[in-house]
Amino acid sequence: xxxxxxxxxxxxxxxVLEERRFLAPVLISPAVLYIGLLIGAPLGLAIYLSFTDAxxxxxxxxxxxxxxxxxxxxxENFRRALRNTILFTLVSQAIVLVGAAILAHWLVKDFPGKxxxxxxxxxxxxAPVSLGTIGWLWIFESTLSVVNWTAVRLQTGPLDALGIxxxxxxxxxxxxxxxxxAMASIIAVHAWRILPxxxxxxxxxxxxxxxxxxxAAKIDGATGLKKLFYVTLPLQLPxxxxxxxxxxxxxxTDITVxxxxxxxxxxxxxxxxxxxxxxxxxRGSSLGAGAAISLYLLPILVFVSVGMLWxxxxxxxx
Amino acid sequence: xxxRSKQNVFAWLVVGPFAIVLAFPFYWMLMTSLKTxxxxxxxxxxPFVFNEAEATATERLPLKDQEWLPxxxxxxxxxxxxxxFRETKYVDWLQNTALLGLVVVLITLALALPAGYALARLSGxxxxxxxxxxxxxxxxxxxxxxxxxxxxxxxxxxxxRLWSLILVYPSFTVPFSTxxxxxxxxxxxxxxxxxxxxxxxxxxxxxxxxxxxxxxxxILTVVIFSFSLVVNEFIYAVTFISTSDARTVSSGVPLxxxxxxxxxxQSLMAATLIPSIPLALLYNAFLDRFIAGFTGGAFR
Numbered sequence: 001x002x003x004x005x006x007x008x009x010x011x012x013x014x015x016v017l018e019e020r021r022f023l024a025p026v027l028i029s030p031a032v033l034y035i036g037l038l039i040g041a042p043l044g045l046a047i048y049l050s051f052t053d054a055x056x057x058x059x060x061x062x063x064x065x066x067x068x069x070x071x072x073x074x075x076e077n078f079r080r081a082l083r084n085t086i087l088f089t090l091v092s093q094a095i096v097l098v099g100a101a102i103l104a105h106w107l108v109k110d111f112p113g114k115x116x117x118x119x120x121x122x123x124x125x126x127a128p129v130s131l132g133t134i135g136w137l138w139i140f141e142s143t144l145s146v147v148n149w150t151a152v153r154l155q156t157g158p159l160d161a162l163g164i165x166x167x168x169x170x171x172x173x174x175x176x177x178x179x180x181x182a183m184a185s186i187i188a189v190h191a192w193r194i195l196p197x198x199x200x201x202x203x204x205x206x207x208x209x210x211x212x213x214x215x216a217a218k219i220d221g222a223t224g225l226k227k228l229f230y231v232t233l234p235l236q237l238p239x240x241x242x243x244x245x246x247x248x249x250x251x252x253t254d255i256t257v258x259x260x261x262x263x264x265x266x267x268x269x270x271x272x273x274x275x276x277x278x279x280x281x282x283r284g285s286s287l288g289a290g291a292a293i294s295l296y297l298l299p300i301l302v303f304v305s306v307g308m309l310w311x312x313x314x315x316x317x318x
Numbered sequence: 319x320x321x322r323s324k325q326n327v328f329a330w331l332v333v334g335p336f337a338i339v340l341a342f343p344f345y346w347m348l349m350t351s352l353k354t355x356x357x358x359x360x361x362x363x364x365p366f367v368f369n370e371a372e373a374t375a376t377e378r379l380p381l382k383d384q385e386w387l388p389x390x391x392x393x394x395x396x397x398x399x400x401x402x403f404r405e406t407k408y409v410d411w412l413q414n415t416a417l418l419g420l421v422v423v424l425i426t427l428a429l430a431l432p433a434g435y436a437l438a439r440l441s442g443x444x445x446x447x448x449x450x451x452x453x454x455x456x457x458x459x460x461x462x463x464x465x466x467x468x469x470x471x472x473x474x475x476x477x478x479r480l481w482s483l484i485l486v487y488p489s490f491t492v493p494f495s496t497x498x499x500x501x502x503x504x505x506x507x508x509x510x511x512x513x514x515x516x517x518x519x520x521x522x523x524x525x526x527x528x529x530x531x532x533x534x535x536x537i538l539t540v541v542i543f544s545f546s547l548v549v550n551e552f553i554y555a556v557t558f559i560s561t562s563d564a565r566t567v568s569s570g571v572p573l574x575x576x577x578x579x580x581x582x583x584q585s586l587m588a589a590t591l592i593p594s595i596p597l598a599l600l601y602n603a604f605l606d607r608f609i610a611g612f613t614g615g616a617f618r
Binding site for chain 1: 325326328329330332333334336337338339340341342343344346347350358359361365366428429430432433435436437440441445448450452453454455457458459460461462463464465466467468469470473485486488489492493496521546549550552553556557567568569571572576581583586587589590591593594597598600601602605608609
């Protein structure tokens with residue numbers, strides 16, 4: 001908690017605005033009002049709409065109770081979207097955490113050319129996500145995919161020589177055309193996108209470990225793996241949790257990657273909650289049902305928010 | 319000395335492959351955007367370099383005679399870039415994005431500067447909680463709000479107008495910026511304002527004359543990151559705007575330049591590369607300050 005400014009004679013506070021008990025709310029309330037109007041109110045509206053049969057073109061509808069929720073819960077597309085969202089979030093976050101831990105471990109050190117590597121690593125996060133994803137759309141293209149070009153050359157060259165059969169040169173993988181491959185592609189692209197962000201947070205966490213800890217570990221004879229497991233990793237755990245919580249929100253609620261790569265296809269096989277909500281609510285004009293679908297994301301947000309609060313409290317105490 | 323250089327080699331061996339994979343799509347955008355049709359669509363060609371091919375009538379080859387250039391660079395064409403600037407609404411989208419970014423950043427600063435300062439200095443115990451509360455709203459995603467907001471925007475008659483985005487975008491830049499600014503203001507010693515106020519300045523004057531000028535690096539960081547959030551935003555732009563004139567770069571390129579099954583890959587790649595590079599450079603320049611502000615807020 002910030003220590004309050006040193007006491008000054010009360011006579012100096014002539015103007016009402018100089019009184020901090022008035023000034024603070026005056027300075028804070030515009031931001032709070034804006035956020036309340038544009039996040040709180042729409043969130044409330046979303047909850048209201050999810051209990052109605054509202055369609056595009058009106059802001060109200062007839063009250064239908066939980067029907068939107070139960071109907072969606074029973075629908076095959078929704079179930080698949082839910083499963084995919086969970087799979088998408090868990091797998092891409094697992095990849096991101098491992099990658100970020102490795103990258104941050106090396107990037108906190110100084111070595112020649114570090115700034116250049118760091119620039120390359122940050123590109124996916126700095127570039128607009130929809131544009132970066134179009135780059136992948138081209139990389140996964142059905143006939144001119146560079147991945148397939150390389151794979152086929154490897155197969156007909158060294159892999160054939162070794163007797164390994166991975167790729168059919170006449171029918172290379174259709175990355176976005178087969179359900180499982182398409183899911184894997186979406187997961188990979190999103191991990192590609194989030195990894196730089198998680199790395200940045202990890203670096204911040206490592207940088208905040210005081211040098212004395214390092215020295216103390218050295219004096220106690222902890223080196224190499226021992227130091228990693230007993231000193232560095234436990235100290236890194238809180239910041240890793242922050243990166244994970246952010247990553248979960250950014251991933252579970254993302255629509256851009258799936259929108260651009262597959263649009264939920266082929267045949268709704270890569271449907272996500274966000275994409276399904278968009279297709280139901282905007283393209284299908286069923287505002288109420290769409291709102292209900294997206295609100296199935298709310299438990300994830302509540303979970304993450306509680307995690308963040310717990311973390312902030314803990315940080316305050318220490 | 320020896321241990322040091324061994325460590326350097328290790329660092330490159332570990333980080334290098336990651337860097338290659340993460341940066342590859344951008345290398346690929348650059349290569350593709352400079353290729354001629356004859357080169358790109360010939361499956362016999364090695365795609366990692368530029369290959370000689372018969373140029374079509376509209377393709378200009380500015381380096382045609384420079385055969386000493388490596389990797390077949392003499393075969394590049396700039397026509398794909400000319401195409402997106404001349405034949406598409408790309409320039410409009412760039413302008414829309416720049417204007418949108420500018421206005422949203424101004425609104426963000428007007429709201430987040432006072433709030434961040436007050437949370438850092440004036441509010442005492444409940445300030446921390448309020449700060450965390452504001453920050454948590456950043457976690458409420460556009461994908462949860464775009465459906466109700468699409469109706470609100472329609473009711474207000476803002477559909478297909480940039481104003482709809484100007485209204486809505488601060489809802490995600492303000493929480494994030496308030497948090498960052500709160501962190502920055504906490505690092506400034508309160509004695510500075512106290513000194514100014516003892517010299518007769520009011521708190522607001524001390525704020526504008528003393529605190530804001532020394533916070534300039536922090537404020538610039540917030541400007542850069544808010545701007546990049548605006549350029550990144552996708553789903554609001556897709557939902558609220560359906561006329562091509564009013565689109566932003568991040569919605570215009572995927573929605574207007576990709577048409578059915580006909581892809582103009584080269585100009586598409588040029589269009590994705592142009593906004594990405596300056597944004598990435600700015601991002602890098604301010605990254606260290608961003609980390610300091612982000613962790614300075616409370617996660618320390």
